[in-house]
Amino acid sequence: MLRSSRFARFVFGIVIVILPAIPVALAEFYLRSIRLGHPILYYANSSYRYAALPNQKQVRQRGAAVTIDSKGLRGVKDWNSSADDKVLFIGDSVTWGGTYTRPWHQGQPSQLQHRNARGPTRI
Numbered sequence: 001m002l003r004s005s006r007f008a009r010f011v012f013g014i015v016i017v018i019l020p021a022i023p024v025a026l027a028e029f030y031l032r033s034i035r036l037g038h039p040i041l042y043y044a045n046s047s048y049r050y051a052a053l054p055n056q057k058q059v060r061q062r063g064a065a066v067t068i069d070s071k072g073l074r075g076v077k078d079w080n081s082s083a084d085d086k087v088l089f090i091g092d093s094v095t096w097g098g099t100y101t102r103p104w105h106q107g108q109p110s111q112l113q114h115r116n117a118r119g120p121t122r123i
Contacts, residue, residue: 035060040068 031037038058045051056068069078079086 040066 028037040056040058041053042050043053051072052068052074054068054070054072056066058066060066067074067076069075071079073079
């Protein structure tokens with residue numbers, strides 16, 4: 001009788017541990033399948049509290065690519081060349097079109113590029 005009581009408590013303990021783990025594992029699998037498992041990484045910065053780590057590229061939902069250049073700025077090209085023909089946009093998510101996952105072509109920098117009468121502006 002004592003052995004069956006210990007065995008029943010052991011099985012109950014295993015069930016109590018495994019039962020909550022199943023929905024967590026399913027949620028993890030689902031969220032990674034819709035590309036929410038690989039966020040942009042940040043580091044602590046003394047000037048403005050945090051900044052994106054340089055040289056990152058993540059493809060998010062609906063194919064939206066988030067590219068962080070070698071300076072830690074969001075952009076598809078590096079800022080290694082002269083800044084004479086470039087425009088630096090400073091702002092929050094509204095500048096980029098509302099969210100980090102929205103495609104580049106819907107944000108303010110792209111709208112400026114399309115409105116430029118002299119042709120595309122290198123950004």
